[in-house]
Amino acid sequence: MNEAKKNISPEQFGFVLKYLNHFMPLTETELSGLLQYCELRHFEKKAVILREGEMENYLNMVLQGLVRKYIRVKKNEVTLQLATEGHVIHAEISFLSRIPSLVTIETLEPATLLSISYQKMEEALENYPKGERLGRLILTGMYVKKDEKWYDRLSKTTRERFFDYIDQHPHMLQRVSQKYLASYLNIKPETFSRLKKLVPKRKK
Amino acid sequence: MTSDLFVFLNTHTPVSSEDFEELMSYAEHCSFGKKVRLTDIGEVEHYMYFIQEGLARKFFYRGKNEVITHIVKEGGIIGSAASFFSGTASRYIVDTLEPVEALRFAKEKLEELYRSGRKWERIGRIITTHYFLLQELHLLDNIRYSTRERFVRFINDNADLVLRVPQKHLASYLNIKPETFSRLKHLLVKRKHE
Numbered sequence: 001m002n003e004a005k006k007n008i009s010p011e012q013f014g015f016v017l018k019y020l021n022h023f024m025p026l027t028e029t030e031l032s033g034l035l036q037y038c039e040l041r042h043f044e045k046k047a048v049i050l051r052e053g054e055m056e057n058y059l060n061m062v063l064q065g066l067v068r069k070y071i072r073v074k075k076n077e078v079t080l081q082l083a084t085e086g087h088v089i090h091a092e093i094s095f096l097s098r099i100p101s102l103v104t105i106e107t108l109e110p111a112t113l114l115s116i117s118y119q120k121m122e123e124a125l126e127n128y129p130k131g132e133r134l135g136r137l138i139l140t141g142m143y144v145k146k147d148e149k150w151y152d153r154l155s156k157t158t159r160e161r162f163f164d165y166i167d168q169h170p171h172m173l174q175r176v177s178q179k180y181l182a183s184y185l186n187i188k189p190e191t192f193s194r195l196k197k198l199v200p201k202r203k204k
Numbered sequence: 205m206t207s208d209l210f211v212f213l214n215t216h217t218p219v220s221s222e223d224f225e226e227l228m229s230y231a232e233h234c235s236f237g238k239k240v241r242l243t244d245i246g247e248v249e250h251y252m253y254f255i256q257e258g259l260a261r262k263f264f265y266r267g268k269n270e271v272i273t274h275i276v277k278e279g280g281i282i283g284s285a286a287s288f289f290s291g292t293a294s295r296y297i298v299d300t301l302e303p304v305e306a307l308r309f310a311k312e313k314l315e316e317l318y319r320s321g322r323k324w325e326r327i328g329r330i331i332t333t334h335y336f337l338l339q340e341l342h343l344l345d346n347i348r349y350s351t352r353e354r355f356v357r358f359i360n361d362n363a364d365l366v367l368r369v370p371q372k373h374l375a376s377y378l379n380i381k382p383e384t385f386s387r388l389k390h391l392l393v394k395r396k397h398e
Contacts (some may be wrong), residue, residue, distance in 0.1 A: 003248075007254050010314070073348050080347070092340050096333055102344060125329070132325035135320065139332045140289035143339060147286040150343055151295055 004038040004114055010062045015086045016114060019061065023137035024130065034128060037120040041113045049113075050105040056094035058115040062087050065111025066175055070183075071103045079183040082108075082176055088142065101138075108176060153186055161185050162195045173199070208255050209307055212279055217330045223323070228315045231307045236300050242283075243298040249287035251308040255280050258304035259368060262296045263376070272376040275301070275369060299307060301369060346379055354378050355388045 001168070008016070020026050026034075042064070043049060050056055052072060060067075062083045069081040069089055078105060083089035094101035095118060116124065125131040152161060165185055166173065172181065173196070180191035209231075213219045234253075236242065242260065243249050250362070253260070260282045262274035273296065276282040287294035288311060317324045345354065358378055359366060366374065375385035 071344065071348055078347050080344075093337055093344070096337055101347070125326075132322055132329050136325065136329035139329070139336050143332075143336050144286045144290045146339060146343065151264070154271050154273070155264065188381050 004040050005032060005035040008035065008063070008114065012112075012114070012154075016063075016111065019086055019088075020134065023141060024134060026134075027132070028044040030130070034134075035114075037128070038114055038116045041115050043107045043111045043113070045107055045110050047107045047111075048104065049107065050091055050094075050101055050103075052102060052104045053100045055098065056091035056140065057118050058113075059090045059118075059121060060088065060113040060115045062089060063112045063114050065107060066109040067105060067111055067113075068108050068180060069105045077104075077183065079180045082180065082184055084172075084175075087143060087192050088138075092142070095141050102109050106109065108180070158187050158191060159195065162187060162192070166199060208256050208279060212254070213327070213331070217327055218332055219327060223327075227317070228307075230313045231309055232313075234306050234308055236306075238300055238302045238303050238305075241297060243294055243296070245288075245295060245297055246293050247284075247287075247299075248291055249284035249294050249311075251310055252281055252283040252285065252288055252314075253298075253304075253308045254303045255282060255304040256307060258306075259301040259365075260298060260304055260306075261301055261373065261377075262298050263294050270373075270376060272373055275365065275373065275377050277365065277368075285335065301373070340363045351378075351380050351384060352388060355380060355385070356392075359392060 013028075016035075017026065017028065017031050020031065020034075035046075041058075041060070049067065050058075062085055064085060067081075067083045067087075067089050068079060069083070069091070070077040070079045072078075074192075078158065081087075081089055081104075091101040091105065093099065093102050094103075098118075121135075125135055128134075152164070156164065162185060178192060178196070179189060182189045185192070187195070209220070210221075210224050213224070213227075238259075242251075242253070245264070254370035255276055255278055259275065259277050261272050262277070262282060262284065263270045263272040265271070274282060282298060284296045284298055286292075287296075291396055309378070314328070318328055349357065355378060358374075369377075371385060371389070372382055375382045376384070382386070
């Protein structure tokens with residue numbers, strides 16, 4: 001196993017701390033303690049991290065790279081998440097309910113993940129002093145994010161979804177192929193192309 | 205009456221009757237009439253409600269249309285959860301569709317309970333997990349199932365709600381156009397008689 005505590009860079013340590021401090025104050029020593037339960041995992045570009053039907057054994061944070069989560073619907077893939085540095089990604093239902101995954105997770109760029117296995121998470125919940133509290137608060141954070149995304153999907157027009165996303169994630173147009181972004185935003189590929197042409201004009 | 209919550213909790217994690225009694229000292233029993241607004245847009249949600257009797261829903265407005273994201277009956281939890289968790293203004297309205305009897309937990313009371321012992325942190329984490337998973341499943345079902353599949357699945361699992369909830373609300377909840385909902389409902393009646 002690749003020990004996370006030894007091999008994580010100071011910069012990466014910094015944004016893990018920042019993410020967790022969003023939920024509760026943690027000292028650097030406390031974070032080091034937590035990292036003993038974690039491991040670093042490296043993947044090439046276009047590697048499958050978790051296949052539909054498999055059991056999700058990890059909760060991951062992206063330290064570097066870009067990771068996509070999708071669900072197969074008939075013959076199409078619907079992109080559910082595009083996770084970059086500092087984002088948490090995994091198959092939630094499979095991981096928490098211990099049932100086979102409905103979703104597939106793959107890398108779009110070479111990726112480094114900070115991962116905690118289900119078993120290690122159980123140990124951390126048991127033994128790490130702030131484990132239970134941190135676990136609950138991370139869940140509420142994930143709930144709030146999903147609620148926001150769902151609210152946007154139901155309340156915003158196609159145009160609003162496109163421009164709000166591009167404004168908030170300007171680099172993603174370069175990093176991710178158009179078909180994945182269109183699927184993620186629930187926009188038809190033709191409409192997406194048309195809206196994309198408006199981006200440079202709008203900036204002036 | 206309060207035993208419904210006892211059963212609910214014990215389907216997720218063992219809670220003794222002594223622990224349950226302690227929990228009840230943090231809860232508040234409340235009753236509401238029909239069409240009572242529990243939470244408004246712009247307010248910070250202060251409570252999570254465990255419904256013992258009746259029906260409540262959560263929705264927002266898209267233009268003049270109501271978009272319903274939750275319909276909760278006896279044995280379920282409702283509240284503007286994202287606002288409750290994050291302390292930011294609610295984007296949803298929570299109101300009753302039928303008169304409601306509920307147990308509610310105020311945010312600061314729950315915090316007090318969590319601070320009183322790790323056991324409560326654990327129970328809180330497990331119930332939060334359950335609530336989070338319900339949300340995730342609802343979102344995935346909306347994406348992976350067709351309109352017709354969503355309709356049939358819902359009817360199979362919630363036959364009682366079809367009688368209790370106005371059709372337009374169910375259509376909104378299932379993200380199905382009202383016309384389509386009517387058409388599907390006719391199909392169902394026919395199928396039952398065959």
